[in-house]
Amino acid sequence: MPNILEKYDVLIAGTGVAGLNCALHLPAGARVLMLTKSAADRSDSFLAQGGICVLKSPSDFGKYFDDTMRAGHYENDPAAVELMIRSSPALIEELVSYGVAFARDEKGNFRYTREGGHSEPRILFHDDITGREITSHLLAAVRKLPNVQIMEGYELLDVISEGNECCGGVVRENETGKVFPVYADYTLLATGGVGGLWENSTNYRHLTGDALGIALKNGIELEHIDYVQIHPTTFYSEKHGRRFLISESVRGEGAVLLDKNMQRFCNELLPRDIVTSAIRAQMAKDGTKHVWLDMRPIGEKTVKEHFPTIYRHCLDEGYDVLQTPIPVVPAQHYFMGGVKVDLDGRTSMKRLFAAGETACNGVHGKNRLASNSLLESLIWAERAAKAMTAEGFGTKRKYPQRDLSGYSDYAALKKDYERAIREEAEREAYCD
Numbered sequence: 001m002p003n004i005l006e007k008y009d010v011l012i013a014g015t016g017v018a019g020l021n022c023a024l025h026l027p028a029g030a031r032v033l034m035l036t037k038s039a040a041d042r043s044d045s046f047l048a049q050g051g052i053c054v055l056k057s058p059s060d061f062g063k064y065f066d067d068t069m070r071a072g073h074y075e076n077d078p079a080a081v082e083l084m085i086r087s088s089p090a091l092i093e094e095l096v097s098y099g100v101a102f103a104r105d106e107k108g109n110f111r112y113t114r115e116g117g118h119s120e121p122r123i124l125f126h127d128d129i130t131g132r133e134i135t136s137h138l139l140a141a142v143r144k145l146p147n148v149q150i151m152e153g154y155e156l157l158d159v160i161s162e163g164n165e166c167c168g169g170v171v172r173e174n175e176t177g178k179v180f181p182v183y184a185d186y187t188l189l190a191t192g193g194v195g196g197l198w199e200n201s202t203n204y205r206h207l208t209g210d211a212l213g214i215a216l217k218n219g220i221e222l223e224h225i226d227y228v229q230i231h232p233t234t235f236y237s238e239k240h241g242r243r244f245l246i247s248e249s250v251r252g253e254g255a256v257l258l259d260k261n262m263q264r265f266c267n268e269l270l271p272r273d274i275v276t277s278a279i280r281a282q283m284a285k286d287g288t289k290h291v292w293l294d295m296r297p298i299g300e301k302t303v304k305e306h307f308p309t310i311y312r313h314c315l316d317e318g319y320d321v322l323q324t325p326i327p328v329v330p331a332q333h334y335f336m337g338g339v340k341v342d343l344d345g346r347t348s349m350k351r352l353f354a355a356g357e358t359a360c361n362g363v364h365g366k367n368r369l370a371s372n373s374l375l376e377s378l379i380w381a382e383r384a385a386k387a388m389t390a391e392g393f394g395t396k397r398k399y400p401q402r403d404l405s406g407y408s409d410y411a412a413l414k415k416d417y418e419r420a421i422r423e424e425a426e427r428e429a430y431c432d
């Protein structure tokens with residue numbers, strides 16, 4: 001096995017913002033192994049367009065809190081929401097210290113944009129590639145850490161546990177199909193969302209909710225796994241593959257939705273689930289496969305400065321957004337449910353943590369407020385790292401030997417996970 005040891009202090013599955021920020025907050029003396037199924041820069045964290053929310057002044061706390069709760073249909077955990085909001089200024093300061101450049105005005109102050117569900121502009125951004133800006137800086141910082149090893153093309157297939165205590169994971173080298181155990185004092189599930197299970201999604205196809213399958217297999221508690229967010233505006237295409245997102249902040253900056261007669265039909269700045277329902281109803285009424293999004297009200301300067309990637313993508317698809325509306329359709333985008341965790345990212349299995357989109361910490365309730373997910377992922381990853389550190393490393397444990405013959409049929413295992421996730425989501429939806 002190239003370089004992989006049998007035992008680490010921490011095993012992290014996933015190299016998106018959650019996995020990376022956990023690694024960055026572990027002590028220099030902790031030996032850490034990070035796994036990613038794909039290349040390290042192929043995570044949804046790299047795709048985030050709109051931005052990251054921040055508590056821009058203490059006086060905005062009440063409105064930010066209310067906006068998050070209202071978007072989540074008040075099914076959010078108020079303690080988690082408060083923790084996220086109050087932690088945000090320090091987190092942003094830390095990102096800036098890694099070199100992350102958010103848009104600023106002529107005086108050097110942050111510029112804030114706005115998306116649906118926000119009563120105030122409070123979203124920091126970097127053009128329309130905020131996720132790439134943040135995640136590439138975190139990845140570069142992690143790559144400099146001598147105690148952290150990143151292995152690309154390695155997949156976590158399962159956790160190894162004894163008496164509801166996690167001892168590491170079963171890992172597959174995807175190129176060779178070789179399966180082997182990696183033992184660890186602590187394991188973090190940071191495997192992202194579930195878009196790969198959907199035909200139309202903005203997510204990378206390899207994000208298939210693996211942590212959920214693993215949790216279901218091992219009796220680890222899940223929450224709200226039927227809470228899936230559909231983004232109202234992705235570029236409509238007949239082609240197969242990942243759907244290209246048209247960030248909500250284009251509507252925050254003035255873009256409007258139009259029906260087949262080029263008439264407005266809803267308030268574009270309502271929360272995502274409400275705008276999605278309005279679009280679906282309009283498509284059914286008009287008998288169309290999409291509606292139109294008109295970005296012309298934004299103006300050429302802002303389109304080219306704030307949304308260069310969207311502008312270029314639409315041009316490549318044959319639409320100049322400065323001249324004409326573009327076709328848009330809702331698609332799966334985000335997953336509010338997940339592996340149930342407490343305020344420090346602890347799951348119901350001892351020594352097993354989860355953070356990021358795969359975890360459910362109560363921040364989002366039934367529907368995520370735009371640009372809260374990078375923030376929430378980063379904060380819970382840091383908290384998980386600190387909780388592991390407080391519990392301590394290097395405990396002398398006897399690690400259970402695991403018969404790995406049950407993992408030889410990879411396709412069957414993945415099918416079982418997918419079936420279990422779908423069945424559980426249906427069961428939850430039925431019980432709601």
Ligand SMILES: Cc1cc2nc3c(=O)[nH]c(=O)nc-3n(C[C@H](O)[C@H](O)[C@H](O)COP(=O)(O)OP(=O)(O)OC[C@H]3O[C@@H](n4cnc5c(N)ncnc54)[C@H](O)[C@@H]3O)c2cc1C
Pocket residue numbers: 013014015016017018019035036037038040042043044045046047048049050051052053130131154155156157190191192193202203204206207208210211245333334355356357358370371372373374375377
């Ligand atoms: C198009 C798009 C735009 C978005 N825009 C915004 C935005 O503007 N603001 C915002 O706040 N949020 C946005 N989001 C959501 C946000 O990007 C994600 O919720 C967040 O990045 C999740 O981070 P993560 O670390 O949990 O997961 P990811 O970044 O998705 O990383 C998951 C990692 O897990 C790895 N992995 C998966 N399964 C396994 C396995 N079994 N073994 C090993 N590795 C595995 C993957 O390879 C990957 O490295 C957007 C999402 C998309 C798709």
